[in-house]
Ligand SMILES: Nc1ncnc2c1ncn2[C@@H]1O[C@H](COP(=O)(O)OP(=O)(O)OP(=O)(O)O)[C@@H](O)[C@H]1O
């Protein structure tokens with residue numbers, strides 16, 4: 001490849017520095033190859049998998065109601081796009097709202113718990129119980145007592161998503177550098193000043209880590225809630241479309257809807273990673289690119 | 293405390309100190325006991341006068357940091373009194389820790405602004421003082437840099453600027469240069485003395501280094517461990533400003549020998 005040739009041209013020169021140059025060039029080359037491979041390798045794997053899938057279906061003449069080929073799935077994606085887009089939009093709205101509530105609830109609770117030890121002791125165990133009880137098991141109950149489908153779905157998604165925000169923010173609020181804490185004490189900072197100027201900024205990287213996990217979980221919560229809630233009144237989301245297509249043996253549409261759910265998950269994760277990077281790039285080690 | 297007087301011991305110095313300069317802080321009979329039986333500090337007496345540069349010198353565990361933490365009121369003494377002449381007001385005290393202890397999310401200027409900010413002074417109102425403090429430590433051009441963009445020595449300078457920006461009556465420094473390389477350390481020692489000459493600050497400086505304590509201070513308080521206590525107070529009656537020439541002078545060597553001897557005595561006591 002041309003990369004390798006580039007590198008071979010570099011070290012020609014006087015003897016001792018040339019060795020360092022060769023070393024340096026080799027490292028640069030490795031880095032460049034890695035950068036390209038990060039994108040091309042997964043793409044290649046995907047193309048190969050789709051091609052393999054296509055071959056398996058055509059060679060074995062598998063009927064489309066058992067395993068449709070990638071072409072059929074694509075067709076379904078195009079033909080049913082209006083219906084699938086509506087469904088995706090609904091699922092996305094639920095996921096997004098649940099995530100907002102999870103952030104407000106999780107971070108808010110973390111701050112409350114941090115300010116009052118008594119509150120923390122009283123309620124933290126229940127937050128843990130909510131978290132460890134599978135949402136699929138709670139969801140049917142919720143839909144018995146909660147009239148509105150939207151509200152029920154939001155509650156389900158919130159239950160799954162708020163805990164990572166709570167626990168990581170709590171950890172962050174307690175991870176303040178002890179010397180800085182002393183410094184604030186020496187300057188007679190109030191509790192509020194300490195929270196705003198010291199604890200919240202210290203907690204930000206931890207909070208953002210929890211947020212990224214919560215993004216994925218709120219999608220899971222929304223999908224589970226849809227499956228339990230069924231349809232009615234508010235239209236149907238992606239999960240409901242998957243279920244419905246399954247009943248009709250429209251496997252191609254199942255795959256199409258599923259791929260949209262997956263794409264949505266990736267999109268949420270990427271968006272939250274970007275937010276995190278933008279907020280931390282100026283100062284936090286995780287976001288700083290080292291030139292070595 | 294009542295050991296035989298060394299060449300430059302307390303009485304001599306005390307006579308000079310009393311002449312004119314006002315008292316800042318007095319520690320009398322201060323004990324600090326952790327738990328049931330860890331005596332970190334026993335019967336500490338210290339009088340700090342305006343313009344003093346006092347070094348606390350002693351082996352690890354002799355209660356140097358404990359003494360500073362008591363003065364900073366980060367914990368109460370078990371017995372004894374620590375009194376500020378005229379009472380304590382926020383802004384009377386500046387502190388420099390062994391680590392730079394900067395807020396990584398804030399710029400250099402915002403870090404130095406912190407003591408003012410916590411007293412409700414806006415950045416606009418404090419800007420001139422912040423700039424002046426940073427100019428004094430030679431970092432006027434780095435107002436808008438983030439701490440991670442600075443070297444270890446530069447971060448320490450920011451920390452010093454933050455400690456003195458309020459013109460405190462006393463600055464506490466707990467081994468501020470221990471983590472730095474020797475070249476940077478010498479440079480910061482020189483700069484610290486220049487700073488002292490310019491703004492006339494009062495400093496209590498904790499160190500493990502005999503050379504550092506002799507170069508910087510006019511009084512060296514030598515401490516011993518288990519129980520933590522003051523065993524000797526040496527005066528370094530050499531005029532400020534001191535420069536590189538002082539480091540190579542015969543007086544400097546003599547003071548270092550005296551301080552070394554006292555330090556050995558302190559370590560011998562502990563063994
Ligand atoms: N918070 C604490 N709880 C219990 N013991 C403590 C505490 N802080 C200090 N000590 C003990 O008090 C003694 C004096 O500690 P201190 O940190 O003041 O020593 P130091 O002179 O600063 O030592 P070094 O030079 O290593 O920093 C030590 O024996 C230490 O173990």
Ligand SMILES: [Mg+2]
Nearest residue numbers: 356357358466
């Ligand atoms: Mg110490």
